[in-house]
Amino acid sequence: MRGKTHCTIGVLVGIQVSLIFKIPISLFNIIVSAIFSILPDLDEPNSLISDFFLNKNISKFIYKALIYFINIIIFFTSLKINNNFYLSSIITFITIVIIEAKLTHMFLRKLFLSLIFLLLAICLYLIKSRVYFIFFTLILSLFPWFKHRSISHSIFSTVLMFFLLKQIELIYSISNLSFFGTVGYASHIFLGDLFTKQGVPLLYPLSNKKLSLCSFRVGSFFSNLLEILFIVILIYIIIYSIIKI
Incomplete structure (x- = not known):
């Protein structure tokens, strides 16, 4: 699934889940959902999230x-x-x-992305930030070196992301950070790449087997059409939920 589709679905799912559980949503929560919905693709140097941290040009x-x-x-x-x-x-x-x-451009790009998070972790350490925040940035520094759609696209990484975000949320009193961050992250895997031909290794590192519910090829005309249809359905569900309230 394309990065912009992941981002859109992450935001829409965040809004819908907030309506279901009656959790107040803010612009910050929407931004968190958007960023974390594309975060798993940090293991792909050409991804939307990679460009977010380091412009390709x-x-x-x-x-x-x-x-x-x-x-x-x-x-x-x-x-x-x-x-x-x-x-x-x-x-x-x-x-x-x-x-x-x-020394290819992709290798150097991975190196730069990794260094960005390593430098951030060092800065956080120097200002005596909490260990969970530092650990979170260190994990992100490893993401560019993972094989695409491996550990970053698993249940393990989703649970780990929730745990780290929850600690950061409690320490810094950031309302619902773990909720919207995890919803966005999970939407990428369970409402996105799980429905592509390549699939995702949900049980990684216990198993490398990739699970797929469909055989849609990312970027094909039919796949792009289905992505738009899915977004339209999500928007309809949100409107329906708001009307029912």
């Missing part, structure tokens, strides 16, 4: 600048060693081809 610019910088360093280092322009050029060309094959 910025990471591409940094990647190109880094390659050029490495290229210059290799050339002048080689030139200083052998004092031969042509030989240094050949050495630089061969070396940079090897480096570019290993």
Whole structure:
């Protein structure tokens, strides 16, 4: 399922569940539902949530600048060693081809995303923030390195997310953070990717087997049409619930 669909469903489900359980909802709660509904895809460098934390154009610019910088360093280092322009050029060309094959933009993007959360965790530690908040950011720093649709798309990660958010909620008195965060996170898995052809490993790490309730291919015309239909149905249910109240 596409990122924008996950986000929309997360917000709509958050609103609907708040109506069912009569829990007051605010703009902050809606934002929490939206962010956590796309958070599981932090294990995908090209996802909407990855772009939220690190713009793709910025990471591409940094990647190109880094390659050029490495290229210059290799050339002048080689030139200083052998004092031969042509030989240094050949050495630089061969070396940079090897480096570019290993140091890809996606690898560097994962590294940058991970560093963002690691730096945040360090900052939280320096200001003597509570351990649960630090632990939460450290977990997010690991997400980019997980295989796509593995532990981040499991029941275990959903329960862990609720536990951490609940501790943060109690410590900082953030009303209903764990409720809307978990609802948004769960909507991604149980009302989204579970209905795609690839499926999700709900019992990971106990089992790697991916469960799928449908065989819709993400991005296909039929799948996109069904996503729109599902959103329309959710909006209808919300309107109906409001009228009944």
